[in-house]
Amino acid sequence: MKQRYRVCVLGGGPAGLAAAVSAANEGAQVLIIEREAKLGGILKQCIHDGFGLIRFGQRLTGPEYAEREIKEMLGSKVDYITSSFVTNVKRISDGGFELEIQSANGMMKVQSDTLVIACGCREKTSRQVFIHGDRPAGIYSAGTAQYFVNIMGYMPTKRCVILGSGDIGMIMARRLTLEGAEVEGVYEIKDTPAGLARNVAQCLDDFDIPLHLSTTVTRVIGDKRVEAIEVAKVDKNFCPIENTKRIIPCDSLILSVGLLPENEIAQKLDIEIDFATKGAYVDQCFMTNVPGVFSCGNALHVNDLADYVSESGELAGKYAANFRPSQRDIVKIEYDSKDFLYVVPQYYDVTQGGELSLYFRSKTDCKDRKVYLDFDDDTVLDKKYKRLLPSEMEAVKVKPKKKVTSATLRMGDFK
Amino acid sequence: MTKEMTCIVCPNGCLMRIEQEGDKIEVFDAICKRGIEFAKNELTNPTRSITTTVATKFEDYPLLSVKTSGEIPKDKIFEAMKKINSTIVKKRVKVDDVVIKNLFGTDVVATSDMTLDVKTQRLID
Numbered sequence: 009m010k011q012r013y014r015v016c017v018l019g020g021g022p023a024g025l026a027a028a029v030s031a032a033n034e035g036a037q038v039l040i041i042e043r044e045a046k047l048g049g050i051l052k053q054c055i056h057d058g059f060g061l062i063r064f065g066q067r068l069t070g071p072e073y074a075e076r077e078i079k080e081m082l083g084s085k086v087d088y089i090t091s092s093f094v095t096n097v098k099r100i101s102d103g104g105f106e107l108e109i110q111s112a113n114g115m116m117k118v119q120s121d122t123l124v125i126a127c128g129c130r131e132k133t134s135r136q137v138f139i140h141g142d143r144p145a146g147i148y149s150a151g152t153a154q155y156f157v158n159i160m161g162y163m164p165t166k167r168c169v170i171l172g173s174g175d176i177g178m179i180m181a182r183r184l185t186l187e188g189a190e191v192e193g194v195y196e197i198k199d200t201p202a203g204l205a206r207n208v209a210q211c212l213d214d215f216d217i218p219l220h221l222s223t224t225v226t227r228v229i230g231d232k233r234v235e236a237i238e239v240a241k242v243d244k245n246f247c248p249i250e251n252t253k254r255i256i257p258c259d260s261l262i263l264s265v266g267l268l269p270e271n272e273i274a275q276k277l278d279i280e281i282d283f284a285t286k287g288a289y290v291d292q293c294f295m296t297n298v299p300g301v302f303s304c305g306n307a308l309h310v311n312d313l314a315d316y317v318s319e320s321g322e323l324a325g326k327y328a329a330n331f332r333p334s335q336r337d338i339v340k341i342e343y344d345s346k347d348f349l350y351v352v353p354q355y356y357d358v359t360q361g362g363e364l365s366l367y368f369r370s371k372t373d374c375k376d377r378k379v380y381l382d383f384d385d386d387t388v389l390d391k392k393y394k395r396l397l398p399s400e401m402e403a404v405k406v407k408p409k410k411k412v413t414s415a416t417l418r419m420g421d422f423k
Numbered sequence: 424m425t426k427e428m429t430c431i432v433c434p435n436g437c438l439m440r441i442e443q444e445g446d447k448i449e450v451f452d453a454i455c456k457r458g459i460e461f462a463k464n465e466l467t468n469p470t471r472s473i474t475t476t477v478a479t480k481f482e483d484y485p486l487l488s489v490k491t492s493g494e495i496p497k498d499k500i501f502e503a504m505k506k507i508n509s510t511i512v513k514k515r516v517k518v519d520d521v522v523i524k525n526l527f528g529t530d531v532v533a534t535s536d537m538t539l540d541v542k543t544q545r546l547i548d
């Protein structure tokens with residue numbers, strides 16, 4: 009292994025693989041460090057299809073998508089190590105970074121001019137959602153259940169309840185049903201499903217799995233193993249309504265209550281975290297507030313499509329390879345938090361210039377809206393949307409023609 | 424008769440309105456043609472593709488992810504699953520290699536490459 013790389017990529021999922029390939033294409037010496045034994049990230053266990061429509065123009069399964077990215081990486085001049093965990097990272101005096109890596113061969117150190125954080129996201133756990141009662145065996149996150157069924161070939165349940173209507177939860181509802189389990193129902197505290205409409209149709213409706221909106225799990229019952237759970241309807245303030253409580257016998261509770269960007273490494277470098285995305289603040293080059301550190305994929309914000317993840321990786325890798333320390337001239341991209349859940353990137357660095365790819369989510373489910381981007385007094389983009397949903401990320405691209413001193417993304421009605 | 428239907432062809436998931444009178448089917452609010460095609464198919468002969476896993480005889484690769492290369496009738500999904508779950512893969516296959524031939528008019532093919540031997544590390548010098 010080289011002592012020093014131009015770019016070290018943390019994480020070998022689709023974001024990290026794309027970042028490494030694009031950095032290598034720019035002539036950089038690149039190392040990918042992956043904690044698991046195999047490359048490909050979470051896609052290895054996402055055996056359903058729907059990936060790659062944008063990137064490959066084809067409906068691929070997760071493993072197929074991952075494999076294409078792995079093969080492309082193998083065909084480029086990229087170093088990688090797997091079963092290796094980045095435990096610490098610090099800045100060194102020449103402006104670069106030193107990584108501590110725990111691997112099968114013991115502890116080692118490697119230096120790099122730049123870093124690309126592509127560590128993906130993790131699932132929220134039962135501790136992050138408030139449920140009373142016992143903590144018996146049989147409470148899984150949807151991703152863990154997915155790992156059991158699709159990678160280990162082990163059925164974690166015969167009859168279960170799913171809390172949360174995120175996509176992974178709905179996809180697991182179908183998967184468990186196909187393999188012979190009974191999914192009693194999916195319970196969602198909000199009054200709209202969290203995941204895509206097509207997953208409600210093809211994962212729940214197709215199999216007559218009921219989706220109970222404005223309903224939540226209030227108690228877990230069971231000593232060693234889940235024996236039943238209690239659900240209740242909630243009022244406008246998400247408070248359970250006493251006389252709607254109901255006990256459902258089951259052996260498992262599966263949680264699909266959302267994903268959080270993985271930021272353990274970012275915290276060690278004092279990278280600023282956006283409260284809205286729970287990922288780093290970045291500019292259009294995917295560079296964080298720490299010069300030389302880039303963030304992409306689900307570590308930056310939870311994407312709904314792997315295609316966008318790869319795209320962000322590609323850009324982050326390219327910019328990391330070409331990074332030169334310089335004065336930054338940062339313009340914050342303003343938005344109204346009543347209209348938008350979040351906007352990424354959060355900054356435009358005028359000294360870097362170039363194209364701005366903006367990703368955003370609307371705050372509410374709304375129809376017939378127009379989204380505008382203003383640079384100073386000029387509206388440089390306006391785009392109509394028949395419908396905007398918090399669960400569906402939107403992307404727009406613009407290339408500023410003049411020097412930008414202020415930028416605002418805003419929303420209005422049309423018709 | 425009027426009904427609503429979600430198109431499942433792409434992540435847009437258009438909510439379509441369908442007017443059906445006898446053999447005449449009219450579809451509204453689909454962004455593209457594929458939605459119209461999906462709706463008509465859904466009312467006459469609904470089909471789905473399946474993605475699942477098959478057991479293999481290889482200890483280092485016990486489970487292979489697979490899909491139906493085309494679609495099968497929706498009401499045959501569980502029968503198809505039974506067939507898939509009683510199959511054991513006996514040779515190492517690549518993406519798109521056929522694992523089960525002609526299952527309700529389509530093939531079951533691999534979606535991962537059992538022959539792809541990715542080393543635990545590669546360090547170019």
Ligand SMILES: Cc1cc2nc3c(=O)[nH]c(=O)nc-3n(C[C@H](O)[C@H](O)[C@H](O)COP(=O)(O)OP(=O)(O)OC[C@H]3O[C@@H](n4cnc5c(N)ncnc54)[C@H](O)[C@@H]3O)c2cc1C
Pocket residue numbers: 018019020021022023024041042043044048049050051054059092093094095126127128129130131150151152154175176179267270273304305306307311312313314315317
């Ligand atoms: C359970 C689950 C199911 C999902 N299902 C879908 C889906 O169906 N469709 C979809 O489009 N998206 C899905 N997603 C989102 C999915 O994460 C993205 O589409 C995509 O895989 C994200 O790519 P990534 O490279 O950012 O992250 P990942 O694929 O998660 O890859 C991150 C990699 O970084 C490694 N890593 C993390 N920390 C370290 C460290 N300190 N040192 C070394 N390596 C590290 C991890 O082991 C992992 O391999 C799912 C996510 C989860 C958690």
Ligand code: SF4
Pocket residue numbers: 430431432433434435436437453454455456457458459
């Ligand atoms: S109608 Fe077209 S755009 Fe709409 S969901 Fe179907 S395939 Fe996608």
